[in-house]
Amino acid sequence: MLMGIRFCSFWVVVLLLLFGSNSIAAEKPRSLSQGWEYRWGDSPISVEGVPAWVVGQESASDWHSIDFPSNPPDRSGQQHIWYRIVLPELDTYLDPVLYIDSIDLIAQVYLEDQRLYQFGEFDNQGRGKFAGWPWHMIKLPKDSGGKILYFRIYSDYIDIGLWGQVSIFERADLLLDVLNNSLESLLSSITAFLIAFLAFTLAILKGQRRRFFTVGLFSLASAGMLLGESPARQLLFDAPLFWVYLAAGSYYFLPVAMGMLLAPAFQGRSRLWMRRIWQLHLLYLVIALGISVLGWINLSITFPVFDGLFAITLFITFVLIVKNIWHIPAVDKCIFIAYAVLALLLLEDMAVAHGFLDWRQVPVSYGILLFSATVVLISLLYFSHLQVKLRMLNESLEMKVKERTEALEKLSYEDSLTGLKNRRFFDEFFSFHASTAIRTGLPLTLAMCDLDYFKQFNDTYGHPAGDTALKLFADLLRKNFRETDLVCRLGGEEFVILMPNTGRLEAKEKIQALLNQARQQEIYHEGQSCGCVSVSAGLACWPEQTDDPDRLVMLADKAMYAAKEAGRDQVG
Numbered sequence: 001m002l003m004g005i006r007f008c009s010f011w012v013v014v015l016l017l018l019f020g021s022n023s024i025a026a027e028k029p030r031s032l033s034q035g036w037e038y039r040w041g042d043s044p045i046s047v048e049g050v051p052a053w054v055v056g057q058e059s060a061s062d063w064h065s066i067d068f069p070s071n072p073p074d075r076s077g078q079q080h081i082w083y084r085i086v087l088p089e090l091d092t093y094l095d096p097v098l099y100i101d102s103i104d105l106i107a108q109v110y111l112e113d114q115r116l117y118q119f120g121e122f123d124n125q126g127r128g129k130f131a132g133w134p135w136h137m138i139k140l141p142k143d144s145g146g147k148i149l150y151f152r153i154y155s156d157y158i159d160i161g162l163w164g165q166v167s168i169f170e171r172a173d174l175l176l177d178v179l180n181n182s183l184e185s186l187l188s189s190i191t192a193f194l195i196a197f198l199a200f201t202l203a204i205l206k207g208q209r210r211r212f213f214t215v216g217l218f219s220l221a222s223a224g225m226l227l228g229e230s231p232a233r234q235l236l237f238d239a240p241l242f243w244v245y246l247a248a249g250s251y252y253f254l255p256v257a258m259g260m261l262l263a264p265a266f267q268g269r270s271r272l273w274m275r276r277i278w279q280l281h282l283l284y285l286v287i288a289l290g291i292s293v294l295g296w297i298n299l300s301i302t303f304p305v306f307d308g309l310f311a312i313t314l315f316i317t318f319v320l321i322v323k324n325i326w327h328i329p330a331v332d333k334c335i336f337i338a339y340a341v342l343a344l345l346l347l348e349d350m351a352v353a354h355g356f357l358d359w360r361q362v363p364v365s366y367g368i369l370l371f372s373a374t375v376v377l378i379s380l381l382y383f384s385h386l387q388v389k390l391r392m393l394n395e396s397l398e399m400k401v402k403e404r405t406e407a408l409e410k411l412s413y414e415d416s417l418t419g420l421k422n423r424r425f426f427d428e429f430f431s432f433h434a435s436t437a438i439r440t441g442l443p444l445t446l447a448m449c450d451l452d453y454f455k456q457f458n459d460t461y462g463h464p465a466g467d468t469a470l471k472l473f474a475d476l477l478r479k480n481f482r483e484t485d486l487v488c489r490l491g492g493e494e495f496v497i498l499m500p501n502t503g504r505l506e507a508k509e510k511i512q513a514l515l516n517q518a519r520q521q522e523i524y525h526e527g528q529s530c531g532c533v534s535v536s537a538g539l540a541c542w543p544e545q546t547d548d549p550d551r552l553v554m555l556a557d558k559a560m561y562a563a564k565e566a567g568r569d570q571v572g
């Protein structure tokens with residue numbers, strides 16, 4: 001376990017970082033890069049618990065030199081190994097500590113016959129369970145220069161030994177270094193948390209729910225992974241297994257969320273493939289974490305299996321993207337570019353973790369932030385486009401409804417054959433004109449017109465020709481009367497003209513003129529002359545003929561029938 005670093009040390013280091021200089025002590029970190037030796041197997045342990053190999057009870061030829069204390073040749077299934085090194089002089093250090101990035105998997109560290117440090121629990125056979133992958137800070141006595149430091153290691157994992165950096169530091173410098181190295185991942189983690197929060201809020205408030213929700217999950221997983229892998233995690237909370245479970249859960253979830261985000265951009269079989277990929281990863285996540293928690297396997301072994309699976313699915317995703325690149329909408333291409341950057345960084349990180357590339361810090365956090373930010377921005381873009389489209393659709397719908405309403409209103413007041421106002425309009429507006437006449441005292445005359453022998457005309461020339469005659473008479477009416485006059489077709493071959501502010505004499509002249517024109521207007525239908533149709537009319541005038549304007553219709557009707565009786569083609 002980490003040597004008693006307590007929560008408060010985190011804040012001490014933060015203060016040092018903020019106000020202190022870059023280096024607390026004079027002595028610089030020194031990498032232990034030379035003089036390593038290894039020996040397969042485990043040492044016999046005395047009843048007092050002292051391994052025989054640390055008290056010189058071994059032959060020097062059993063030890064072999066190695067560049068770095070990790071994965072020596074000829075492992076052939078062995079799970080125990082010892083490493084050793086002669087420590088350099090440490091007198092110049094104020095508070096020397098040995099820093100190790102990580103150990104595969106559990107270890108005891110001896111300075112000659114004195115046990116300095118233990119990580120994980122060893123049983124009687126020298127075996128133990130995976131205990132996480134924290135970094136290690138081992139306090140070294142100042143007088144340990146020239147003494148031999150031994151590492152007793154057990155691992156049933158693919159790697160066995162130390163991993164990453166192994167250096168001697170001044171304690172304060174190391175803590176500063178840890179925080180310095182963590183700043184990037186901590187800030188990225190906080191940013192990813194904020195993006196997750198934003199995405200979840202948008203998922204609740206706006207459209208594109210599924211997309212924002214998936215981005216939220218992805219960002220949350222990214223934040224968890226970055227925090228779980230950030231070196232400063234141990235200063236916050238010293239529980240290596242918890243952190244490694246957090247990192248594993250988040251890391252294994254990344255391809256699930258990525259697949260869920262990418263799948264909708266594909267069509268047909270490619271989309272099905274993407275779906276299968278994320279479902280497979282989800283299944284892996286559940287099984288791997290489930291059986292590790294149950295203690296059936298060590299969580300450590302699920303990492304390389306996941307990496308293998310992820311490398312394959314990343315490759316398949318690449319192929320699918322390349323295959324579909326021309327069919328993918330431009331905005332989705334941006335997501336793919338961000339995805340490609342992240343995928344390459346993840347692959348590089350995997351290659352470093354498995355020793356295919358030299359040890360280095362891979363900026364995975366930048367890739368993650370780039371990907372989350374791109375997806376959020378594009379989702380917002382989509383969303384605002386959608387809003388604009390919806391608004392436009394809404395506006396055009398409103399326009400259409402308005403047009404339809406107007407058309408319907410027009411239709412309901414308009415005679416479809418002649419385009420004149422209809423009986424309904426007349427009925428509604430007659431009372432308005434009647435009351436206006438009473439109020440103003442100005443005369444109001446009503447003329448009723450009826451085409452003569454129209455049945456005969458229809459019978460002779462046909463109904464369509466009759467329609468033409470009706471339309472031509474309507475044109476005459478439009479030409480002969482004022483805008484303020486109300487001209488309507490009451491039905492059939494019957495028309496009415498209401499003339500406000502017009503006395504009987506003046507009205508009679510106008511109607512007579514109309515009748516004259518009608519009589520002389522030759523009707524052509526389909527290029528054939530159908531002769532002319534005369535019109536009979538009846539007039540009624542308020543207040544000359546009646547003191548009740550409501551009687552005008554009846555009186556005019558009577559007068560019109562009188563005109564018919566009197567021989568038609570005249571005003572009655």
Ligand SMILES: Nc1nc2c(ncn2[C@@H]2O[C@H](COP(=O)(O)OP(=O)(O)OP(=O)(O)O)[C@@H](O)[C@H]2O)c(=O)[nH]1
Pocket residue numbers: 417450451452453454455456458462463464465466467470491492493564
């Ligand atoms: N073509 C056409 N004919 C119509 C329309 N509406 C009514 N009619 C016809 O108008 C004719 C009216 O005939 P009647 O009421 O007997 O009157 P008429 O033949 O004009 O005789 P008088 O009014 O006495 O001169 C009928 O034949 C109706 O079918 C229409 O919209 N189009």
